[in-house]
Amino acid sequence: MALDGKTSEYKQIGSTPDRPDGLDKVTGRARYGADIHVPGMLHGAVVRSPHAHAKIIKIDATKALALKGVKAVVTRADFPEGLEGEDWNLQENCMAGEKALYDGHAVAAVAATSALIARDAAKLVDVTYEVLPHVTDVDAAMQDGAPIIREGAADYSVPEGMHPNVVRYFDTGRGDLDKGFADADLVVERSYTTEAAHQGYIEPHACMGQMGADGRGEMWVCTQGHWFIRRMSTAVLGIETTNIRVTPSEIGGGFGGKTTITFEPLSLALSRAAGGKPVKMVMSRAEVLRSTGPTASASMDIKMGMTKDGKITAAHGTFRMQGGAFPGAPVDVTTMLAFANYNIEHVHHIGYDVLTNRPKQAAYRAPGAPMAAFAVESTIDEMCRELGLDPINTRLKNAARDGTRSTFGPKFGPIGLVESLEAARDHPNMQAPLGPNQGRGIASGYWMNWGGETSASVAMSEDGTVTVSVGTPDIGGSRASMALMAAEAFGIKYEDVRVNISDTGALGVNEPTHGSRATYASGLATIKAAEECIGKMCQRAADKWGIDVDAVTWEDGAAKPSGPNAGDHDPLTIGEICAEMGETGGPISGHYEGSPTGFSGSFGTHVVDVEVDPETGHTTVLRYLVVQDAGKAIHPAYVEGQFQGGAAQGIGWALNEEYIYGEDGRLQNPIFLDYRIPVASDLPMIDTVIVEVPNPGHPYGVRGVGETGITPPLPALANAIRSATGLRLTGLPMTPPKILAALKAHGDNG
Amino acid sequence: MVEVNLWSSLRRFADGQDKVDVPGKTVGELLDNLVAAYPGLAPVIKAGVSISVDGEILPAVKSAPVKPDSEVFLLQRMKGG
Numbered sequence: 160m161a162l163d164g165k166t167s168e169y170k171q172i173g174s175t176p177d178r179p180d181g182l183d184k185v186t187g188r189a190r191y192g193a194d195i196h197v198p199g200m201l202h203g204a205v206v207r208s209p210h211a212h213a214k215i216i217k218i219d220a221t222k223a224l225a226l227k228g229v230k231a232v233v234t235r236a237d238f239p240e241g242l243e244g245e246d247w248n249l250q251e252n253c254m255a256g257e258k259a260l261y262d263g264h265a266v267a268a269v270a271a272t273s274a275l276i277a278r279d280a281a282k283l284v285d286v287t288y289e290v291l292p293h294v295t296d297v298d299a300a301m302q303d304g305a306p307i308i309r310e311g312a313a314d315y316s317v318p319e320g321m322h323p324n325v326v327r328y329f330d331t332g333r334g335d336l337d338k339g340f341a342d343a344d345l346v347v348e349r350s351y352t353t354e355a356a357h358q359g360y361i362e363p364h365a366c367m368g369q370m371g372a373d374g375r376g377e378m379w380v381c382t383q384g385h386w387f388i389r390r391m392s393t394a395v396l397g398i399e400t401t402n403i404r405v406t407p408s409e410i411g412g413g414f415g416g417k418t419t420i421t422f423e424p425l426s427l428a429l430s431r432a433a434g435g436k437p438v439k440m441v442m443s444r445a446e447v448l449r450s451t452g453p454t455a456s457a458s459m460d461i462k463m464g465m466t467k468d469g470k471i472t473a474a475h476g477t478f479r480m481q482g483g484a485f486p487g488a489p490v491d492v493t494t495m496l497a498f499a500n501y502n503i504e505h506v507h508h509i510g511y512d513v514l515t516n517r518p519k520q521a522a523y524r525a526p527g528a529p530m531a532a533f534a535v536e537s538t539i540d541e542m543c544r545e546l547g548l549d550p551i552n553t554r555l556k557n558a559a560r561d562g563t564r565s566t567f568g569p570k571f572g573p574i575g576l577v578e579s580l581e582a583a584r585d586h587p588n589m590q591a592p593l594g595p596n597q598g599r600g601i602a603s604g605y606w607m608n609w610g611g612e613t614s615a616s617v618a619m620s621e622d623g624t625v626t627v628s629v630g631t632p633d634i635g636g637s638r639a640s641m642a643l644m645a646a647e648a649f650g651i652k653y654e655d656v657r658v659n660i661s662d663t664g665a666l667g668v669n670e671p672t673h674g675s676r677a678t679y680a681s682g683l684a685t686i687k688a689a690e691e692c693i694g695k696m697c698q699r700a701a702d703k704w705g706i707d708v709d710a711v712t713w714e715d716g717a718a719k720p721s722g723p724n725a726g727d728h729d730p731l732t733i734g735e736i737c738a739e740m741g742e743t744g745g746p747i748s749g750h751y752e753g754s755p756t757g758f759s760g761s762f763g764t765h766v767v768d769v770e771v772d773p774e775t776g777h778t779t780v781l782r783y784l785v786v787q788d789a790g791k792a793i794h795p796a797y798v799e800g801q802f803q804g805g806a807a808q809g810i811g812w813a814l815n816e817e818y819i820y821g822e823d824g825r826l827q828n829p830i831f832l833d834y835r836i837p838v839a840s841d842l843p844m845i846d847t848v849i850v851e852v853p854n855p856g857h858p859y860g861v862r863g864v865g866e867t868g869i870t871p872p873l874p875a876l877a878n879a880i881r882s883a884t885g886l887r888l889t890g891l892p893m894t895p896p897k898i899l900a901a902l903k904a905h906g907d908n909g
Numbered sequence: 910m911v912e913v914n915l916w917s918s919l920r921r922f923a924d925g926q927d928k929v930d931v932p933g934k935t936v937g938e939l940l941d942n943l944v945a946a947y948p949g950l951a952p953v954i955k956a957g958v959s960i961s962v963d964g965e966i967l968p969a970v971k972s973a974p975v976k977p978d979s980e981v982f983l984l985q986r987m988k989g990g
Contacts, residue, residue, distance in 0.1 A: 315949075316953075331916040358990075414990055489988070492987070523990050524990040526988065567984060569964045570964045570980070607966070607987065674987065756966065756967050758966075866990055
C-alpha cells in the first residue's frame with residue numbers, strides 16, 4: 160500500500176485542532192477508572208505480603224469475615240489449578256500460592272460495603288509466614304548460593320550449569336568479533352547499571368468487576384488494552400473470554416504498565432464470592448509502586464572497537480536484567496536493539512533474564528531499549544572523546560540508513576536516523592554557549608514499533624457525519640489523530656468526525672495501545688474502513704445516476720461523475736447521500752480487521768545541556784532538544800507531546816528515579832515523595848524538531864512515535880554530566896549524592 | 910526451499926547451523942517445516958517469535974507469502990510499552 164493515501168496538499172493532516180475529549184478532561188466530566196459507581200457496589204482491598212520472600216503457612220480470615228459489612232474474602236484457593244506458562248505467572252502474581260515472592264505480593268483480598276471497612280478487614284486477615292532468604296539485585300541473584308526464587312522456572316533457552324534464577328538466555332549476533340576488534344585503533348570496555356524505574360502514571364490502577372452465578376460478567380477498568388485484560392483475567396479465573404465484557408475507562412497514563420493485569424481479576428473473584436455484587440478496587444500509590452511492574456533493572460558490559468577516523472569495527476554487549484519474581488525482563492528486545500542505530504559488521508549480544516524478589520516487571524516505554532542505549536551511547540561518547548572526534552559526525556559516519564543490514568538481521572527500509580542527526584547538528588541549541596560547570600550531551604535512540612491485531616469500524620450518520628470506533632484506548636490524543644485521518648479520507652471537517660473507544664463486545668480483538676502502534680495501526684484501520692464507506696457511497700451515487708460505479712470519483716466529501724460522464728450530474732455530497740441511505744440500500748458502514756505489518760521504526764537524537772552544582776551534586780537541565788522521525792505527523796502538537804513526554808521520563812530515570820530496597824528486601828520509597836519523578840519546575844521547555852521520512856507501510860506515511868523518546872535521554876544526560884564534570888558515571892540514577900561522591904573522590908568540588 | 914536465518918543461541922537446536930533451508934510458501938508453512946526438521950525448535954516457536962521477510966517484520970501473520978529467494982530471519986517476539 161505504498162503511501163497510497165494523499166502524500167501532499169493535505170487539508171486536515173498536519174493541523175492541530177483541540178482534542179475532542181479535551182473539555183471532558185479539563186472539566187472533570189471524563190470518567191476514569193475510579194469514577195465508576197453502580198448500585199449495590201462493594202469495595203475491595205488487598206492483603207499484601209510484608210516480606211520479600213516467605214512461605215505462606217496459613218491464612219485465617221475468621222476475624223475479617225466477622226467484621227460488619229464484610230461480604231467476601233478470597234485467597235489462591237478460590238482460583239483454578241493447572242495453569243501453565245505465562246497464564247500461571249499472571250495468576251501467581253495476582254494472588255500468591257505457596258510463597259510470597261516479593262514485598263507487596265497479594266496473598267488475600269476482601270470485599271466490603273465501604274472502602275474503609277475493606278481496608279480494616281484486610282488488616283484482620285491473619286497470615287502466618289515462614290520468612291525465607293531473599294535477593295533483589297540482578298548480579299547477586301546469579302551468584303552461587305543465591306536464594307532460588309522458583310526451581311524449574313528456566314525455559315528451553317538456558318544452557319545447563321546456570322543458576323536456577325536465570326530463566327531465559329539470549330545469544331545473537333553475526334560476523335567475526337576477533338577480526339573486528341583487531342581492526343580497531345581503540346577498544347573500550349565499560350560496565351554499566353540501571354535501576355528499575357516505574358512508569359509513574361498519575362492515575363493509579365482502578366477497576367470494577369461483576370460476575371454472577373451464571374459465570375458471566377463485566378469489567379470497567381483503567382487499561383491500555385481491554386482485550387488483553389479480558390483474555391488474561393479469564394485465563395486466571397478459568398472462564399471463557401466472551402463471558403466477560405470489558406469497557407475501558409479514560410486513562411491517566413500507562414506507558415506500558417497498563418497492558419497487563421495485576422489485581423483486576425480479584426474484583427471478579429470477589430464479586431463471584433459475594434453473590435454477584437459488583438466490586439470496585441482502587442490502588443493506593445504505595446500499592447502501585449510495590450505491586451505493579453516497574454521496568455527491569457540492568458547490569459551490562461559493553462566492548463566496542465573504533466578506528467581513529469570514527470568507524471565502529473565491532474561491538475559486544477552482555478546484558479543481565481531482572482524483571483522480578485517472574486520471567487519477562489525485556490532483555491530479548493535489548494539483545495536485538497542495543498546497537499541497532501549503527502551499521503556494524505561484527506556484533507554480538509548476550510542476554511540473561513534473571514528472577515529476583517521484586518514485583519513482576521511490566522512493559523515501560525520502549526522496554527529494554529533505554530538501558531542498552533545508556534551503555535552503548537555512553538561508550539561511544541567515551542570513544543569520541545578519546546579519539547577527538549565529533550559525536551554527531553561520528554554517529555553520522557556509522558548511522559543505519561535505507562538498505563543497511565540491521566544488527567538484528569533484516570535490512571532497514573527508509574528510516575530517519577541520518578536526518579535526525581543532521582537536524583540536531585543544525586539546531587541553534589548546538590551553538591548555545593556553555594559556562595563553568597556546564598556540559599552538553601548527545602545521544603541517539605531507536606524503537607522498532609509494532610502493528611498488531613487491529614479492528615475498527617466507521618459508520619455514516621444520516622446527516623453525513625461520521626462515527627469511528629476503534630479498540631485502542633486514547634492515552635496521548637489518538638482520538639484527535641483518528642478524526643484527522645478520517646476527515647482527510649472523507650474530505651470533510653474534523654468536527655464532523657466522532658471517535659469512540661469501543662468495548663470488547665463491539666469490535667474484534669484489538670491489541671492495546673502499546674508498541675507505538677495506535678496512530679499507525681488504528682489509523683490505518685480507520686482509513687481503510689473510511690475507504691470502504693466511500694466506495695459504498697460512490698455506488699449509491701452511481702445507482703442514482705444510472706452509471707457504472709467505476710465512473711464515479713470521490714472528492715472533497717462528495718461523489719462526482721467522472722470520465723465520459725463528467726459534468727452530467729451535480730455532485731452528491733456526503734450529507735445528501737447519507738440523508739437518503741435508508742431508501743437507497745440501508746445503513747452505510749465500513750470495517751477493517753487485520754495485523755498491519757508495515758509499521759517501521761523511529762529513530763531520534765537528543766541534545767541536552769546541563770549544569771552540575773559542584774557543592775551539592777545537583778544537575779540542572781538547562782536546555783533539551785528532541786529530534787525524531789515521525790514519518791508524517793498527523794497532529795504535530797501531539798507528536799511533540801510524545802517527544803517531550805518521553806524525554807521527561809528519561810530525564811527522571813537518568814537523574815532521580817530508582818527502586819530502593821532495604822536489607823530486609825522491602826521497598827523503601829513506595830510514595831512519590833521518596834520516589835522522585837520530575838515535576839514541571841525540574842525541566843526547561845523541551846524543544847522539538849519533527850523529522851518526516853515517510854513510512855511506506857502507512858497510507859499517509861505515519862510512524863509510531865511514542866516510545867523512541869525515552870531511549871536517548873539516559874545516555875545524553877550521562878554524556879552531558881561527563882562534559883560538565885569530567886566524570887563518567889556508569890550507574891543510574893545520577894543523583895546528587897552520587898555525583899557529589901564522585902566529585903569528592905575526584906577532588907573536584909573544592 | 911527458503912533460507913531461514915536463526916539467532917545464535919538457536920544453533921544448538923539446528924545441528925549447529927545459523928541458517929537452515931526449509932520448504933514453504935507461507936510463514937506458517939515455514940514455521941511448521943522448521944519444527945518438523947528441527948524438533949528442538951518447537952518450544953521456541955511455541956513461545957512466540959517474529960519473522961522478518963524481505964525486511965518486513967511480521968508478528969504472527971502465518972498466511973504471509975514467502976518466495977524461494979526471500980530473506981527470512983527468525984526474530985525474538987516483539988513487544989512494546
